[in-house]
Amino acid sequence: MVSSTNNRKLKKFTKYRDVMAEINRKGAAIYREKEHGDQLVINFPYSVNYIHSYANDSKFFLGLADGKLFGSRCAKCDYVFATPRSHCMFCGEQTSWKLLPKKGKVHSWTTCEFGSEAFLRETPYNLALIEFAGVNSLFMTRLKDCSLDDIYVGMPVEARFARKPEYLVRDVWFVPSGSAGRK
Amino acid sequence: MEINRSERAGMRKGKRFGRQVYLVSGGVTKFKKAHPEMDFRYMVKKAYDYAMSDVPSLEKKDIDGSRISYFSDHFTRQLKAASMVQDYLGLNPRGSMRIEWGGATGGESFQSGFEAVASGRMDICLVAGFETMSRVQTWKGNEFIALASDTNYDYPNGGFYSGYYALMVTRHIYEYLRNGKFAHIRDEREAQRLAFREAARLLSMVSVKNHTNALHNPYAQYPRKLTIGDVMSSEMISYPLTREMICTMSDGAAVAILASEEEAFRLTDKPVLVSGVGCGTDTMRLADRPFGEVPLMKHEKKEYYKGLSYPGAHSFRAGRAASIEAYESAGVENPMKEIDFIELHDAYASSEIQTYEDMGLCRYGEGYDFIESGKPFLAGMDYGMRTPEAGKMPVNPSGGLIACGHPVGATGLMQAVFALWQLQGTIGKHFGDATLQIRNARRGAIHSHAGTGSAVTVSILEAVR
Numbered sequence A: 001m002v003s004s005t006n007n008r009k010l011k012k013f014t015k016y017r018d019v020m021a022e023i024n025r026k027g028a029a030i031y032r033e034k035e036h037g038d039q040l041v042i043n044f045p046y047s048v049n050y051i052h053s054y055a056n057d058s059k060f061f062l063g064l065a066d067g068k069l070f071g072s073r074c075a076k077c078d079y080v081f082a083t084p085r086s087h088c089m090f091c092g093e094q095t096s097w098k099l100l101p102k103k104g105k106v107h108s109w110t111t112c113e114f115g116s117e118a119f120l121r122e123t124p125y126n127l128a129l130i131e132f133a134g135v136n137s138l139f140m141t142r143l144k145d146c147s148l149d150d151i152y153v154g155m156p157v158e159a160r161f162a163r164k165p166e167y168l169v170r171d172v173w174f175v176p177s178g179s180a181g182r183k
Numbered sequence B: 001m002e003i004n005r006s007e008r009a010g011m012r013k014g015k016r017f018g019r020q021v022y023l024v025s026g027g028v029t030k031f032k033k034a035h036p037e038m039d040f041r042y043m044v045k046k047a048y049d050y051a052m053s054d055v056p057s058l059e060k061k062d063i064d065g066s067r068i069s070y071f072s073d074h075f076t077r078q079l080k081a082a083s084m085v086q087d088y089l090g091l092n093p094r095g096s097m098r099i100e101w102g103g104a105t106g107g108e109s110f111q112s113g114f115e116a117v118a119s120g121r122m123d124i125c126l127v128a129g130f131e132t133m134s135r136v137q138t139w140k141g142n143e144f145i146a147l148a149s150d151t152n153y154d155y156p157n158g159g160f161y162s163g164y165y166a167l168m169v170t171r172h173i174y175e176y177l178r179n180g181k182f183a184h185i186r187d188e189r190e191a192q193r194l195a196f197r198e199a200a201r202l203l204s205m206v207s208v209k210n211h212t213n214a215l216h217n218p219y220a221q222y223p224r225k226l227t228i229g230d231v232m233s234s235e236m237i238s239y240p241l242t243r244e245m246i247c248t249m250s251d252g253a254a255v256a257i258l259a260s261e262e263e264a265f266r267l268t269d270k271p272v273l274v275s276g277v278g279c280g281t282d283t284m285r286l287a288d289r290p291f292g293e294v295p296l297m298k299h300e301k302k303e304y305y306k307g308l309s310y311p312g313a314h315s316f317r318a319g320r321a322a323s324i325e326a327y328e329s330a331g332v333e334n335p336m337k338e339i340d341f342i343e344l345h346d347a348y349a350s351s352e353i354q355t356y357e358d359m360g361l362c363r364y365g366e367g368y369d370f371i372e373s374g375k376p377f378l379a380g381m382d383y384g385m386r387t388p389e390a391g392k393m394p395v396n397p398s399g400g401l402i403a404c405g406h407p408v409g410a411t412g413l414m415q416a417v418f419a420l421w422q423l424q425g426t427i428g429k430h431f432g433d434a435t436l437q438i439r440n441a442r443r444g445a446i447h448s449h450a451g452t453g454s455a456v457t458v459s460i461l462e463a464v465r
């Protein structure tokens, strides 16, 4: 038998903020809304792991673990993509892998003081688009060992690679050229 | 190497799209941080009931079908939520489709409804959109949105849309302020510092304008009297964008009803013609955008953009392509002369300035001067600053996304509804306050935009009476 007193255990709030705090503690609460009356609010979790094949992008991520930065090149268009694409976006031909220089320049940048939940603990962090000599497109990355006051468009930077790869794009990041940070 | 979209689009007014299509009615729920008292179906129902009540001769049985839009299954945690809206409104077994294209979801669904009527498939099409973003905490919501960036190459770096837009405006500032107003400064670092400081002031003007307009819009989530100083000193989110330069997350729904000519004039004395539609796209990754030439509008000349690499990371090529297609189909040759107001996608104050240029309201590089001139402000409104040319081209008279909120799937439709009311001259009736009514507004444009400009729609609406 379900006890008829169950619902009486639920706390009632007129502020939605208080409802959210309560469901974090107890999993359920009542929101007293002026016009529509009592609203039942619960926690409703959801988590999932994906089996993710990098497929035709695999070589790029394997390269990072070897300290190599791969872009791709379309021979027909003579166009080098800093962020690799296995087929050319102009002519559709298959591209070939091409090692990128480890030195480039800041094309644009920002410092994130906030971030998505997954990265909130890492704030503030810098994002940048990097341009390379002889390469037609850009590469998005983190910029480390420098802060808002140091960074400018055109700043020379160089790549650093993780010693222990996560097999994520953040296995590579950039630092100001000559920075003492890890090689 | 690249195809110039303006050459390829080449369409003739009225011909390409089949039948004439009219917007006859609309409804919007108030956009709020959370609507815990209404689920997504109930929200849409509220907007739908409002739209139906504004055209009393329209009965549900006359609706041929629908287009229903929401951006993220992550927010709903309910797949096929559009199907549940169709069900809740009692529209089964009529035809429906769900439309999703990131931030441009609302604009895309509006154009999909347009196509359903233009093609003759439907005489009356209901277009409904919603989003329920309050169902997760704000920073989780930002994560969901960031999953609409490349999850191999972009997201794991610290996926955050405010960061992506900041990357774009940083380059925009460099191209046009550092190499414009501050071109004479030799010291590179000093020149960039000055350019950023100037940009912060000009971006703040956009925020002040839109928040002030919203004071007279009862549907707006975040109306506020702000000063430039308030905006500049609000919390830094992603340099140089502060909190007041960025839209918030919202719950909300909007509905637009589209009809053929015959049905439109049967239903209302004040239908509004959808005279042009345009849609453009660009690479998902910001890093892949090419450095080519600017697709030109009819009123522009090639020499305006000598030496400019386009779009790179600084401009929205999709917005340009969408504008060109929309203007050509509506027969607009010079938007500043032939359009009376624009509701555009200002999720960030920076995108509003970039969009002035994409839509040809000024040349590329003149967006900062455009806001400074006061042109996009409403005439006769007190913004607490000098707006010498106010009223030349009101942009976001409703308050835009920054002040109205941005429940993604509803936003583009909210713009359609506000534009409809402007063109009908019924702002006073629907807002209970006629302050925002633009006098003699005959032609308006609405502009909906997805992640870093990966898709943009522009639709042109015209008063016919």
Ligand SMILES: [Zn+2]
Binding pocket: A074, A075, A076, A077, A078, A079, A088, A089, A090, A091, A092, A093
């Ligand atoms: Zn090619």
